[in-house]
Amino acid sequence: MSGGWPGGQACMPSAQMALDLVNGRSDILPDYELELIHFDSMCDPGEATKLLYDLLYTEPIKIVLMPGCSGVSTIVAEAARMWNLIVLSYGSSSPALSNRQRFPTFFRTHPSATLHNPTRVRLFKKWNWSRIATIQQTTEVFTSTLDDLEQRVKEAGIEISVRQSFLTDPAVAVKNLKRQDARIIVGLFYETEARKVFCEVFKEKLYGKKYVWFLIGWYADNWFKIKDPAINCTVENMTEAVEGHVTTEIVMLNPETVRGVSNMTSQEFLGALMSRLGGKNPEETGGFQEAPLAFDAVWALALALNKTVAPLKARGRRLEDFNYNNHDITSEIYRALNTSSFEGVSGHVVFDAQGSRMAMTLIEQLQGGSYKKIGYYDSSQRNLSWFNNDVWIGDKPPADRTVVREEYRLLSQKLFAAVSVFAGLGILLGIVCLTFNIYNGNVR
Structure with a gap:
């Protein structure tokens, strides 16, 4: 079995590590060995189109395509149904990929944005x-x-x-x-x-x-x-x-110390990955954050293929009977992936109706x-x-708009009386001046 893999510097070693573990298990695909055929599309849809053509028209027959970037996944997933191929991505977050009519065979271990x-x-x-x-x-x-x-x-x-x-x-x-x-x-x-x-x-x-x-x-x-x-x-x-x-x-990395289907905790996975990367700085290694998703993508594929062996055997079929005109085997793999549910190094792996990964969200604040x-x-x-440790400059979350309040303002009675007296005197003086001007209006 094989897949095309436009991947990052950390994702390909992560996927290969998962393949080695799967191929070493006697309880998962015991009669088969998964093989990873990988190319770097550089997240370029044009380059990905060329690589897809090369993959499809060279031996051996591919059974699943595993692209990385959203732009590449869009091209690959839209074309894949013409060859009855399942597409399983580890790094695509575009919400557009959740369209089942446009991408009927697409799954991803990376959640939608x-x-x-x-x-x-x-x-x-x-x-x-x-x-x-x-x-x-x-x-x-x-x-x-x-x-x-x-x-x-x-x-x-x-x-x-x-x-x-x-x-x-x-x-x-x-x-x-x-x-x-x-x-x-x-x-x-x-x-x-x-x-x-x-x-x-x-x-x-x-x-x-x-x-x-x-x-x-x-x-x-x-x-x-x-x-x-x-x-x-x-x-x-x-x-x-x-x-x-x-x-x-x-x-993207399980915060709990749980041994999943790979029999590794998330921290053990990171240690093994760093060893494969030769001690490179994670911040300078492309795709390091998505590496757990690449690891779990391979496990999701392996478990799904393992789940299809018995139903196919009951109908006198085998996985190696797959070809690009065979819709029945594709449907079995689709059903197996659609019902995936296991503990991976990135957390619990399960897909929604659109083939997107469901996951938890981490909330952080810059303090x-x-x-x-x-x-x-x-x-x-x-x-x-x-965690109740959020911090605000004004000691509380700010208002979402300028707040306008109407309030009654009460004046001091003494101040009101004083102003009224002076106002009355002013009015009286004005009347006196006006009367004086009218009475003496004819005097030059």
Whole structure:
């Protein structure tokens, strides 16, 4: 068995490690050996199309394709059904891939980017906010995520009062947020654009005790300290502007010490992966965060294929009978993947009706220049685990808008009497002057 794998520097070793464990087990696919045929598409859809053609028209026959990036997965998953191929991705987050009509054989161990939205809505309700604003980079993944967020906040009775977008320069969009009194702001953009946004945020003073920013949690921990020639703000400026913002991040490594189907805990997996990488710095190794998802993707595939052996045998068929015109074997693999449920190094692996991974979300806040975990949210169970260590500049979460209060102001009786006396004297003096002018109107 084999699969095509456009992957990252850490994901391919992670997948190979999973294959070695699977092939060493006598209780999983005992009569078969999984083989990984991998190419690097460099996240380029054009390159991926060429590689897909090469994979399909060279021996051996491929049974599953395993792309990485969302752009590559879109191309591969849309074409795969023509060859009756299952597609299982480890690194695709685009919400567009959740379309079962367009991508009927697609699964992913990486959750959809829309999984952040239930967490955001839960936090809005926790902090009693009913009015938010958004700013997004104009790309398909963020537009789809924002459309989903708009639907969810509407159902929760929350209003999006300001919706701004930009392509490369966020200056005008940030100014519009300030002009329209945005207070609770959801930002959807890549890391490089995040630095541009917060440089403008610093210039417009759109930060401090009156504002809360919600960002994506998969940036590097020091993203705001990285020198960037595209901005003209200092590290001190950026550090001041980003203080207190909240991030949501999909949990990609099981925080619990649990031995899953691979008989490894998440920490043991990290140790083994670092050994394979030769001690490389994780922050400088592409795909390191997604490595647990790549590991669990191989296990999901192996368990699904193992589950199809008996049903196929009952019908006088075998996995090796698969070819690109064989729909029956594809359907069996699809059913097996669709019912997957096991403990992996990234947590519990289960797919929803659209083939997307269900997972927990980590909530962090930037406190004193470093990220602190403040909670977890399980959207499938609607369970918020809160640590009660969130910190606010004004000692409490800010209001979501300028608050206007009508109050009665009571005057001192002594002050009222004094002003009334002086006002009466003024009126009397005015009458005297007017009478004098009328009476002596004919005198030059």
